Amino acid sequence: MSTELTFSQVDPYAGLKAAAGIGRADILATMKTANIRGRGGAGFPVSVKWNLAAAAVGPEKFIVCNADEGEPGTFKDRLVLSEHADLVFDGMTIAAIAAGAQKGILYLRGEYVYMLNDLETVLARRREDGMLGQNSAGRIGFDFDVEIRLGSGAYVCGEETALIESLEGHRGEPRNRPPFPVDTGYLGRPTVVNNVETLAWAACILARGAEWFNRIGTEQSAGPKLLSISGDCENPGVYEFPLGVSITEVLKVVGAEDAKAVQIGGASGQCVPAGNFERKIAFEDVATGGSIIVFGPGRDMLDVARNFMEFFVDESCGQCTPCREGNEKLLEGIEMLAAGTCSMKYLRELCSLGKTMQVASKCGLGQSSPNAFLSIVEHFPDEILGRAEGTVA
Amino acid sequence: MLVSNRNRLDRELDVLIDKCGRQRTALMPILQAVQRKYGFIRNFAMQKIADALSIHPVEVHGVVTFYSFLSEKPRGRFIIRLCRTISCEMAGKDRVAAQLETELGIKFGETTVDKRFTLEWANCMGLCDQGPAMLVNDTHYTRVTPQRVLEILEECRSRLSPHAMQGAEEEHLV
Ligand SMILES: Cc1cc2nc3c(=O)[nH]c(=O)nc-3n(C[C@H](O)[C@H](O)[C@H](O)COP(=O)(O)O)c2cc1C
Ligand code: SF4
Ligand code: FES
Numbered sequence: 052m053s054t055e056l057t058f059s060q061v062d063p064y065a066g067l068k069a070a071a072g073i074g075r076a077d078i079l080a081t082m083k084t085a086n087i088r089g090r091g092g093a094g095f096p097v098s099v100k101w102n103l104a105a106a107a108v109g110p111e112k113f114i115v116c117n118a119d120e121g122e123p124g125t126f127k128d129r130l131v132l133s134e135h136a137d138l139v140f141d142g143m144t145i146a147a148i149a150a151g152a153q154k155g156i157l158y159l160r161g162e163y164v165y166m167l168n169d170l171e172t173v174l175a176r177r178r179e180d181g182m183l184g185q186n187s188a189g190r191i192g193f194d195f196d197v198e199i200r201l202g203s204g205a206y207v208c209g210e211e212t213a214l215i216e217s218l219e220g221h222r223g224e225p226r227n228r229p230p231f232p233v234d235t236g237y238l239g240r241p242t243v244v245n246n247v248e249t250l251a252w253a254a255c256i257l258a259r260g261a262e263w264f265n266r267i268g269t270e271q272s273a274g275p276k277l278l279s280i281s282g283d284c285e286n287p288g289v290y291e292f293p294l295g296v297s298i299t300e301v302l303k304v305v306g307a308e309d310a311k312a313v314q315i316g317g318a319s320g321q322c323v324p325a326g327n328f329e330r331k332i333a334f335e336d337v338a339t340g341g342s343i344i345v346f347g348p349g350r351d352m353l354d355v356a357r358n359f360m361e362f363f364v365d366e367s368c369g370q371c372t373p374c375r376e377g378n379e380k381l382l383e384g385i386e387m388l389a390a391g392t393c394s395m396k397y398l399r400e401l402c403s404l405g406k407t408m409q410v411a412s413k414c415g416l417g418q419s420s421p422n423a424f425l426s427i428v429e430h431f432p433d434e435i436l437g438r439a440e441g442t443v444a
Numbered sequence: 445m446l447v448s449n450r451n452r453l454d455r456e457l458d459v460l461i462d463k464c465g466r467q468r469t470a471l472m473p474i475l476q477a478v479q480r481k482y483g484f485i486r487n488f489a490m491q492k493i494a495d496a497l498s499i500h501p502v503e504v505h506g507v508v509t510f511y512s513f514l515s516e517k518p519r520g521r522f523i524i525r526l527c528r529t530i531s532c533e534m535a536g537k538d539r540v541a542a543q544l545e546t547e548l549g550i551k552f553g554e555t556t557v558d559k560r561f562t563l564e565w566a567n568c569m570g571l572c573d574q575g576p577a578m579l580v581n582d583t584h585y586t587r588v589t590p591q592r593v594l595e596i597l598e599e600c601r602s603r604l605s606p607h608a609m610q611g612a613e614e615e616h617l618v
Contacts, residue, residue, distance in 0.1 A: 279573065358530045
């Protein structure tokens with residue numbers, strides 16, 4: 052079940068036409084007033100990123116739409132791409148006007164290849180309608196087009212520098228940052244990488260005005276946000292909420308008031324126990340790229356931790372030691388907890404290993420992979436300790 | 445590989461490379477197309493692609509082994525990928541997995557002797573609100589139950605009717 056989304060109420064092309072009419076400086080000013088932050092997880096201010104790319108010097112620039120959507124529990128970008136693809140392409144084209152880019156690339160995860168034909172059809176129509184190609188959206192001398200490239204089943208390729216490596220034909224191994232893609236991105240050129248949802252909101256902001264967007268949400272977390280909600284609830288699906296909404300309110304809407312805990316932000320996010328459900332979903336409180344997974348009263352939190360750790364062991368690119376070895380160690384620790392052979396002392400060592408990984412890993416994957424483990428240890432110690440082999444809590 | 449098959453593959457790769465281009469950025473699209481068409485990327489193809497792009501074959505091999513959807517070993521005509529991540533786990537993926545193994549007589553990570561089916565685990569595929577989720581090649585299945593497993597397999601087999609089978613299987617084993 053999905054609630055009515057703003058995206059259903061904004062006409063395709065509307066935001067782009069408005070943007071084409073006002074030009075680069077006013078687009079950047081509008082994004083600044085809207086105060087929108089990236090919807091892919093990290094929450095970087097969009098106007099800052101676009102400004103940096105606009106100021107960067109290069110013979111060509113690129114706009115990359117990140118449609119790798121691999122964070123466990125996230126599926127809102129799938130919905131946006133299948134039902135509101137025009138808004139995403141509007142957003143890419145608006146970003147191109149703002150940054151002065153000539154080419155766009157949509158990096159679609161391999162698992163979503165079933166959407167490819169429909170997306171190509173939308174692009175073809177946009178070319179016919181003059182929204183892409185020579186003098187796009189009626190702007191003389193603005194020749195922008197979008198190409199779709201596929202991923203091949205690697206979660207780490209959602210990280211923006213790994214994504215760029217993959218586009219360039221390499222293993223998806225994250226680069227050191229800085230330099231950032233806005234000055235040294237695809238083929239060494241200035242590149243804006245934005246999430247699918249971010250770009251669709253950009254189109255809505257240009258269509259409806261920055262004030263409309265900014266009035267929704269909190270001071271530090273402006274605007275509405277799509278949440279992908281799954282797990283133990285009556286009505287899983289994609290929902291739109293204003294940022295700053297409390298976990299309690301969200302759970303009420305999806306029919307999960309008896310939840311024991313929720314995982315916010317996917318495998319790399321944190322586990323919030325029922326006692327803390329008054330906390331708010333916002334960049335300044337519990338941040339999320341959109342994944343919310345609900346755990347009902349009967350769930351074994353150690354199983355949850357194990358599932359997440361297996362995910363990271365599988366998806367680590369193996370480039371740096373803290374992440375490659377650390378995730379293995381944490382998974383081993385979880386097996387020991389399950390077997391009842393993990394001492395409190397060793398558990399403390401594992402937690403300190405997790406904290407080291409958060410600071411010593413090269414990219415966001417290793418920096419956030421211990422989060423779920425650490426928050427489950429913190430909130431459910433009595434559930435995970437003292438097990439006899441083969442028993443569950 | 446039969447010499448005639450090898451020549452055919454050689455010609456087909458030429459066409460593909462001409463279409464995608466010879467710059468490094470064409471590597472993923474080329475590999476993805478080879479994977480799709482032949483079910484895996486054999487040494488001969490990696491060598492040939494490396495030559496065309498003027499890079500070392502080790503580079504191509506490094507890329508093929510990095511991505512879970514690219515394979516250097518033959519896989520089945522139908523690659524079944526069942527999501528093992530948390531929401532699908534809570535929705536009952538273990539029982540779907542058990543039924544798949546029973547119906548096909550293989551374990552996850554294996555391919556049936558007739559080379560028709562490969563069973564693989566996948567991580568979250570963005571269908572968490574409709575789990576257990578599963579991909580069969582490019583097609584997605586949602587809310588899969590143990591009971592539906594046979595029906596889905598039969599659907600695959602029916603697409604390999606004796607007639608369809610010939611062309612497809614032959615192409616796949618080149
Ligand atoms: C391991 C990892 C995976 C990521 N996966 C995605 C993803 O699938 N989609 C996405 O938009 N951002 C993902 N990101 C964040 C991107 O690196 C980047 O911050 C984002 O695409 C920027 O877009 P935004 O500012 O519009 O959010 C990931 C980051 C990390 C560290
Ligand atoms: S933190 Fe993990 S995924 Fe990131 S670069 Fe290091 S090994 Fe690779
Ligand atoms: S958890 Fe299975 S599709 Fe997301």
